[in-house]
Amino acid sequence: MTADLRHIDTWLFDLDNTLYPAASGFMGEIEKRMTAYVERVTGLPRDEAYALQKKYLADYGLTLGGLVAHHDVDPVDFHTIFHDLPLDILAHDAALLAALERLPGRRLIFTNADDFHARRVLEHLGLTHLFSEIFHIGSADYVPKPSPANMARISADHAIEPAKTAFFEDSERNLAPAAEIGMTTVLVGPHAEASTAAFVDYKTDNLARFLERAQLSKAA
Numbered sequence: 001m002t003a004d005l006r007h008i009d010t011w012l013f014d015l016d017n018t019l020y021p022a023a024s025g026f027m028g029e030i031e032k033r034m035t036a037y038v039e040r041v042t043g044l045p046r047d048e049a050y051a052l053q054k055k056y057l058a059d060y061g062l063t064l065g066g067l068v069a070h071h072d073v074d075p076v077d078f079h080t081i082f083h084d085l086p087l088d089i090l091a092h093d094a095a096l097l098a099a100l101e102r103l104p105g106r107r108l109i110f111t112n113a114d115d116f117h118a119r120r121v122l123e124h125l126g127l128t129h130l131f132s133e134i135f136h137i138g139s140a141d142y143v144p145k146p147s148p149a150n151m152a153r154i155s156a157d158h159a160i161e162p163a164k165t166a167f168f169e170d171s172e173r174n175l176a177p178a179a180e181i182g183m184t185t186v187l188v189g190p191h192a193e194a195s196t197a198a199f200v201d202y203k204t205d206n207l208a209r210f211l212e213r214a215q216l217s218k219a220a
């Protein structure tokens with residue numbers, strides 16, 4: 001489907017598994033670091049630490065939420081475990097870069113990662129110059145997507161008009177609050193086409209191709 005995005009002038013993009021493919025395996029490396037951290041903080045065996053990590057993710061929207069609530073973890077300390085992750089498995093995507101460049105208006109990163117991680121990954125991917133701002137987990141006082149409060153905060157901080165905004169995400173549930181306030185929602189990733197959520201406007205397994213084919217008000 002060719003998306004009609006002629007009404008869009010603000011473009012929100014999730015970072016991890018959205019601006020690079022899930023098939024890269026990079027999120028798997030992030031998850032390993034998280035499990036090891038939960039193991040260290042709780043003293044649980046690795047399999048139980050992994051199960052607890054997933055429970056906190058489901059209950060709080062982020063593993064970090066459970067760690068803060070139940071183990072008094074410092075969010076800043078938690079995020080440092082990702083700051084030296086090797087980035088060599090993330091490849092430059094010339095087609096995606098070109099597709100992003102033609103988008104008219106503002107482009108912003110909207111991520112549950114911290115600022116350091118987001119900037120590091122964007123720089124490695126060669127995309128830093130395309131984004132005017134990064135709204136990261138610290139920007140929202142560590143209240144993560146999909147919290148409506150998180151969505152309200154980015155909207156207020158960046159004077160976002162939902163009716164003129166498109167939000168691209170690999171997590172279906174993170175799109176729900178955006179749809180509720182009138183944003184156009186795009187689910188990205190290998191499993192996107194299987195989504196039946198009414199709040200997902202468009203689905204794609206190839207972000208670059210989707211953007212290349214989209215109808216825009218005018219190319220940037």
